Amino acid sequence: MTRWALILTLWAAPLWAQSPAEDAQAAAARLGEAGVALEAAQGRSDRVAALTETVQAYEDGLTALRDGLRRAAVRQRTLQADLDARSDEVAQLLGVLQTMGRAPAPILLLHPSGPTGTARSGMMLADVTPALQDKVTALRAQLDELAVLQGLQTDALVILEDGLDGAQMARAELSKAIADRTDLPRRFEDDPVQTALLLASSETLEAFASGLADTSAGGPDANTVKGLVPLPVEGQVLRGFNTADAAGIVRPGIVIATRPRALVTAPVPATVRYAGPLLDYGNVVILEPAADVLWVLAGLAEVFGEVGQIVPQGTPVGLMGGQVTDAQGILTESAQGSAGQRTETLYLEVREMQSAVNPAEWFAVQ
Template sequence: MKRALAALILSVFASASFAQEPPAADLVRDAMAQFDTAHEGLQAAEGASDRVRALSRVVSAYENGLESMRVALRQAYLREAELSRRFDAESEKVSELLGVLIRLQPDATPEALVHPSGPLSYARAGMLVSAVTPALQAEAEDLRVRLQETSILRELQSEAMAKLEAGLEEVQRARTDLSQAMGNRTELPRRFVTDAVRLDGLIESSQSLADFAEGLAVLDVVDGVIPLPDLDVEKGAWPLPVQGRLLRGSGEADAAGVVRPGWLLATRPRALVVAPAPATVRYRGAFLDYGNVIILEPAKDVLLVFAGLDAIYGEIGEVVQSGAAIGLMGGNSPPLDSFVEAATLGTGSGLSQTLYIEVRVGEKPVDPSEWFSDVR
């Protein structure tokens, strides 16, 4: 009986040494703070002198907040589930331990004490109870702390749901406002004016995106007074133009065996696409089956090709700054329930859109990894 009791106590303490995860509650609070910051930015954007830039920052802030909320909800869900499993398992162990102690409890009647084995049994049981009591107290305190953590997580998740619901609505509003502001702007400088007839002819004669990009690289333009930036300093340091995940790298074949020199990124619906560097818009519009395409020229003989957007911003010849909005991805933002389900389960189902990125130097494509950093 003593050996069984000792083994039971050891098993309780072994389970109590579970390694702690990063505090899920802190992640939830950080995500809610990002939503507060984005909300303040949306309010301030109403009267901003550069409304396009302000709204672009707001959309990016909301997207960052949504990504943080996905991580926070996932961690909170996992932590609460783990706490629940541990509580159920250890509650059973504590109940078993109490049962053992009850069975060991001596008969404290005078007859038992008079009996030759009565006082000895009483003394042994008393020693066992006094030895086990601190362990029970420690275990009870540990369970209390875990129950309190579970309660805090549930309260935070309830508060987070309200902020998340408002955030999903406000990011949609910010995207709509951004599209309207882009349509109304007139202040962007134009570096050149291209020949529309020749451009149309190039589009009609091109059988692929590669053909079109090669022709565009040598298409004559009338340069203005704005020089192109020196790209050597920026090479290899460009941020990704959109929040997403790399599906296929340069030279990797797709399911049909087609190999392309650029990257294919999986993005979330309505994700904002920005210019990774100061550049001139060389082309924007639909092209073949690539959807909407925008081509930027960040330096002489260098072209950045983005294909697969739903909305595209800017006019041919305009100069855009680094971080400026150049378009939005397609699809529909998920409703609250779908967002929460995908976040807690940790599924990648939300990455339903694809953006193709190609970098061309001269008339030839190069591996985008030479130019972009922080690729996942």
């Protein structure tokens, strides 16, 4: 039996009929499927799309596994606390069972008052035995489940290590595939000199974006999905439009909290207008999804794509930075009740007709 099959068999045990086990089992299956997809992607003609799906499968699987392990840890603590609180009761139950186990059945039914007393004791024992059996069954189920939960840590460590290694390999393969890509259409060829001049003359993001807007011409049109566009990265809005940060700085965009090394994609077809470092925003990708509309994605560790390319929906445009927690660290987080932290932030700004607008006008911001 393979490692994955063995672990899935363990996690599919009927002791875990509730969602923590089901979620963990599904997460393990997702990671196993992602590993198969990574191998299959090597021979596909659409390697970028295949590897993008693979990276996302690893991200989804690892996120689900973190949550499943966290919930399993909570369940383990609950079981242990319940057994500890009932230690006296459990000891008494075991004592009764041991006594009954050592005494021959006829002796248990004898009573010093004679046949009548013996008959009564027999009826009482008949009433008590099912209750004892129920308690024994419940105790055995708790002890068995606790044993499974305790043994889960070692199995989860193996899965997490494989999943993290696979995700890292998939990201590296994706970066290489994007760099080698030659099949994307171009609206125009990049003019490095003009871009350098614009960078040198722009002291603000607004000035740089306005300079790009002056050269806009045609391309995709995402106006038909305005207000319904998914966020370009899996995460949670940390700071809203025109909301001051901890330093009191107000910026006309939103900040999205993401996990380390999260994949950032183009949520609709768009033209890449800029990709690279910009002022104090770190690495930036600027997409043009419609005429006179620019989406600024700032704070990336890596950027993909070339200026002038029209990227299809779902195409990776960058990776977030940060340090991915190792397998043992994830287990520690789970044991402490945490499902992982979103430590990285992506800044998203939307500009229409050279003016910043609330990204909620375009994106399905929750």
